[in-house]
Amino acid sequence: MKSEIICIGTELLMGQTLNTNVQFLSQKLAELGMDCYYQSVVGDNSQRLNDALSLALSRSELIITTGGLGPTFDDMTKNIMSEISGIPLVYHQDSLDKILKSYTDRNLPMTDNNKKQALVIEGAHVFKNETGSAPGFAFKCHHSLVVVLPGPPKEMQPMVNHEVVPYLEQFMDARLVSDYLYLFGIGESSVEASLSDEILYSSNPSVAPYASVDHVVLRVTSKAKTLEEAQALNKPMVALLSDQFTNHLYSINEPNMAQVLVDHLIERSITIATAESLTGGKISDLITSVDGSSKVFKFGACTYDSAFKESLLGVSHDEIAKNTPVTAKVATQMALGIQKYAQTDIGIGITGVAGPTTYRDDKPVGLVYIAVAIKDDVTVKEYHLSRNLKNERQSIKKLAALHALKDTLDRL
Numbered sequence: 001m002k003s004e005i006i007c008i009g010t011e012l013l014m015g016q017t018l019n020t021n022v023q024f025l026s027q028k029l030a031e032l033g034m035d036c037y038y039q040s041v042v043g044d045n046s047q048r049l050n051d052a053l054s055l056a057l058s059r060s061e062l063i064i065t066t067g068g069l070g071p072t073f074d075d076m077t078k079n080i081m082s083e084i085s086g087i088p089l090v091y092h093q094d095s096l097d098k099i100l101k102s103y104t105d106r107n108l109p110m111t112d113n114n115k116k117q118a119l120v121i122e123g124a125h126v127f128k129n130e131t132g133s134a135p136g137f138a139f140k141c142h143h144s145l146v147v148v149l150p151g152p153p154k155e156m157q158p159m160v161n162h163e164v165v166p167y168l169e170q171f172m173d174a175r176l177v178s179d180y181l182y183l184f185g186i187g188e189s190s191v192e193a194s195l196s197d198e199i200l201y202s203s204n205p206s207v208a209p210y211a212s213v214d215h216v217v218l219r220v221t222s223k224a225k226t227l228e229e230a231q232a233l234n235k236p237m238v239a240l241l242s243d244q245f246t247n248h249l250y251s252i253n254e255p256n257m258a259q260v261l262v263d264h265l266i267e268r269s270i271t272i273a274t275a276e277s278l279t280g281g282k283i284s285d286l287i288t289s290v291d292g293s294s295k296v297f298k299f300g301a302c303t304y305d306s307a308f309k310e311s312l313l314g315v316s317h318d319e320i321a322k323n324t325p326v327t328a329k330v331a332t333q334m335a336l337g338i339q340k341y342a343q344t345d346i347g348i349g350i351t352g353v354a355g356p357t358t359y360r361d362d363k364p365v366g367l368v369y370i371a372v373a374i375k376d377d378v379t380v381k382e383y384h385l386s387r388n389l390k391n392e393r394q395s396i397k398k399l400a401a402l403h404a405l406k407d408t409l410d411r412l
Helices: 021-031 046-059 077-085 093-104 112-118 153-171 188-194 227-244 257-268 282-288 306-313 317-323 328-342 393-411
Strands: 003-008 036-042 062-066 089-091 119-121 125-127 136-141 144-149 175-183 206-211 216-224 249-252 272-276 297-302 346-352 367-374 377-384
Touching: 003 021, 003 046, 021 036, 021 062, 021 153, 021 175, 036 046, 046 062, 046 077, 046 144, 062 153, 077 089, 077 119, 077 136, 077 144, 089 093, 093 112, 112 119, 119 136, 125 153, 136 153, 144 153, 175 227, 188 206, 188 216, 216 227, 227 249, 249 257, 257 282, 257 393, 272 282, 272 328, 282 297, 282 393, 297 306, 297 328, 306 317, 306 328, 317 328, 328 346, 328 367, 328 377, 346 393, 367 393, 377 393
Parallel strands: 003 036, 003 062, 062 144, 272 297, 272 346
Antiparallel strands: 089 119, 125 136, 136 144, 175 216, 175 249, 206 216, 346 367, 367 377
C-alpha cells in the first residue's frame, strides 16, 4: 500500500517544535509492511494545505495527516478535508460529551470553539482520543484512504498504537519485521567493510548499517505474508551478525545502553556504585535515568578533586603526586574504593582528561582510564577518545561514560 505522511503546523516549519510524528509513523508503517513514499510538512495555511492534500490524493493509496484538529482558527485540517472530499462534517457525540464533561467537572465555562474539536467527516471510522480532546478518524476520499490524527505526540502515539494499527491491519498484503542490532566502539564504515557482499546485497532479509551519534545500528528487515514468517526469516541473519560483531554488540532492539545494563543487573540481583572524575556524574545520571535503577544503583561519587579521591576512596596520595590523577592505578583504586564504601557488587572508577588543557605531555586530551571491579576482580582499560576537534570536551565525557557502561556489560 503506497503511503504518504503529511504533518501540519507552522510551528514545525519554523523549527519551534521537533517533528517526531513523522519518525514514529514511518516506523509503524514499516512494521505494517506499508511503503511510505512521501513525507511533507505544511503550515497552517488553507491554500497550501489544500494543495498538499490534493497532490497526495493523486499519488498515494494511504494518506496520514497529523495536526490541525484543535479549537482555534488556524486548526483547519478537517475543513479542508470536507471541502476536498465533498463530505460534510458532523459532531461525534461521544467526543463532544467528553469535551463538555472535562469543563463541567472543573466548574469551568467552555467557549463554543472547543466544540469544533469533536467534528469528524460524516461516516468516518472514528479513533478515540484517550489522552486529549479531538478524535482521529479515517475515511475514503476518491481512491485513497485518509487517516486524520491529532498533532501532539502524547495524543497521537497512543491512538496509533491502540486503534489505528489494528484498523490498518485489514489492508495489509504483507508483514514487515525489523530487528536492530546496536553496536558501540566501531564506526559505520568499519561495520560496512566487515560485511560480506552476500549480506550487504541480501534482499529478504535486507541488512543496512546506520550511524547514530554514539553508536552504529544494523537493521535487519524481512517481508512475508505473516508476522511469524517474517520473524523466522530474520532470525538466522540476526544470529549471524550477532556472532560477527559480538565484541561491539550491546543490544538487540534496545538502543539505550543504560537500560540494557540496568535490566541485566536487576535480573541478576547485582548492585553497583560509581566513582567519577572527568565524567562529572554522567555515568550515574545515565543509570539513574532508567526506571527501576534504584533496585541496583546504590551510590555515586563525583570525586573531581584529588583530595576526595584520597579521603573518600582511598586512592594513593603518592600515586597522584607522582603520576597525576590520570592513571590506570588511580582508576583501579577508585573502583575498589567505591565498591568498598557502598558495599556493592560492582564498582566503576573513571579518570581522564576531557580537555581542552592537559596535565602534561604524556596525558593528552581524550586519555581515559576505566576500571570495573566485580568482587575482588578488577579490569582496567585505556582509551583515547579525542578526534582532535575543537570543543570536544562534552563529547569526550559522554563517550567515556558510555564506554564505562559497555565495559561493565562485557563483564556480566
